[in-house]
Amino acid sequence: MVTLNEDYLKLPGSYLFSTIAKKVAAYQAEHKDADIIRLGIGDVTQPLPQAVIEALHKAVDEQGSAETFRGYAPDLGYSFLREAMAENDYRQRGCDIADDEIFISDGAKSDSANIQEIFGADCRIAVCDPVYPVYVDTNVMAGRAGDYDKDTETWSRVIYMPCVAENGFVPELPGETPDIIYLCYPNNPTGGAITKEQLQRFVDYANKNGAVIIYDAAYEAYISDPAVPHSIYECDGARTCAIELRSFSKNAGFTGLRLGATVIPRDLKAKTMKGETELHSLWARRHGTKYNGAPYIVQRAGEACYSEEGKKQIREIIDRYMKNAAYLLNGLKEAGYEVYGGVHSPYVWLKTPGNMTSWEFFDMLLDKAQVVGTPGSGFGPHGEHYFRLTAFGSYENSVRAIERIKAMKAVR
Numbered sequence: 001m002v003t004l005n006e007d008y009l010k011l012p013g014s015y016l017f018s019t020i021a022k023k024v025a026a027y028q029a030e031h032k033d034a035d036i037i038r039l040g041i042g043d044v045t046q047p048l049p050q051a052v053i054e055a056l057h058k059a060v061d062e063q064g065s066a067e068t069f070r071g072y073a074p075d076l077g078y079s080f081l082r083e084a085m086a087e088n089d090y091r092q093r094g095c096d097i098a099d100d101e102i103f104i105s106d107g108a109k110s111d112s113a114n115i116q117e118i119f120g121a122d123c124r125i126a127v128c129d130p131v132y133p134v135y136v137d138t139n140v141m142a143g144r145a146g147d148y149d150k151d152t153e154t155w156s157r158v159i160y161m162p163c164v165a166e167n168g169f170v171p172e173l174p175g176e177t178p179d180i181i182y183l184c185y186p187n188n189p190t191g192g193a194i195t196k197e198q199l200q201r202f203v204d205y206a207n208k209n210g211a212v213i214i215y216d217a218a219y220e221a222y223i224s225d226p227a228v229p230h231s232i233y234e235c236d237g238a239r240t241c242a243i244e245l246r247s248f249s250k251n252a253g254f255t256g257l258r259l260g261a262t263v264i265p266r267d268l269k270a271k272t273m274k275g276e277t278e279l280h281s282l283w284a285r286r287h288g289t290k291y292n293g294a295p296y297i298v299q300r301a302g303e304a305c306y307s308e309e310g311k312k313q314i315r316e317i318i319d320r321y322m323k324n325a326a327y328l329l330n331g332l333k334e335a336g337y338e339v340y341g342g343v344h345s346p347y348v349w350l351k352t353p354g355n356m357t358s359w360e361f362f363d364m365l366l367d368k369a370q371v372v373g374t375p376g377s378g379f380g381p382h383g384e385h386y387f388r389l390t391a392f393g394s395y396e397n398s399v400r401a402i403e404r405i406k407a408m409k410a411v412r
């Protein structure tokens, strides 16, 4: 009889968002008239920028005529998009990245999941705790994580780097030496940012120890301070130790359209049995074998994000979310909460009051304020006693949520 990949069977169930949905549904069933405000969502709500819509229409029409029709896209991406990204995201920021070091994909989730494939089976990974679950789960599927301990909610071969208020949500260098280090800044879920000096320490550490950093820059567009790097390649020496993931989801609203990119500099090498090999050529081989390219119309839409109009419209969308974030952040502070994030990120990360667990706070917020957020413990053990609210709702709902949370404080 056929057998299954036992590594997949090791994965504990992913109950976070299904448990939230169940609890909200149960509450709604008991309180038919409750007007629930959902600030748990990690998805954008604003429509696509007009420049993107126009580019999509134009590209769709091109697909309808034999002269301009395009079939399979080049596996690694159309040069018009690779060039636009290299120029705008990198060279204009002083980062030395060539067009052909950018691999276009359907998003940062799949790239962050797939990238581990090109590394050795016994490589050890280090992740922040709390963390975006994809990094760990995909290494579990690949058999790289060891065994799961239900009590500590950790994997035996994964190195955890706690991110808590005490270290400003930027981890210390790992205690044990990893081969692969996952970093995401600005961070989901904590909303924390990393300074260039702090990131430089990780780059120096990786170069010294022969490790690779996988840097998830999905939220770079939310950065509002010049001391905070938009790319890891702003650090010296990053070309020999870092892979960067980019997404069009959280800046330009492509969560449903799907577009992203992975950057692998040609200077990045790894040890093989015969010596050293470029990661660039291995990822190109992997991409060419397993992927047939992001859709032409979507890549044209991505290109439009770099036009003057596109940039301006994206800025307006981000500003709109950041106005919500500022409102949530200040409102929670006024209500007496200890709050973090929300400055370079659409996520506000609060410490639960009175040492409540993340789930106790979830239940109280739903029951007393009819506001839904995300329990921090769902992102890892060091997320316990924290709680995430997102700025992706409407301004009106952000204001109403704060009113209710302030009122709740009085009854607590």
Ligand SMILES: *Cc1c(COP(=O)(O)O)cnc(C)c1O
Pocket: 042, 106, 107, 108, 109, 110, 132, 184, 188, 216, 218, 246, 247, 248, 249, 250, 254, 255, 259, 260
């Ligand atoms: C939303 C998000 C992404 C983006 O994923 P896409 O597949 O590009 O939509 C990547 N990383 C993190 C941490 C995210 O929160």
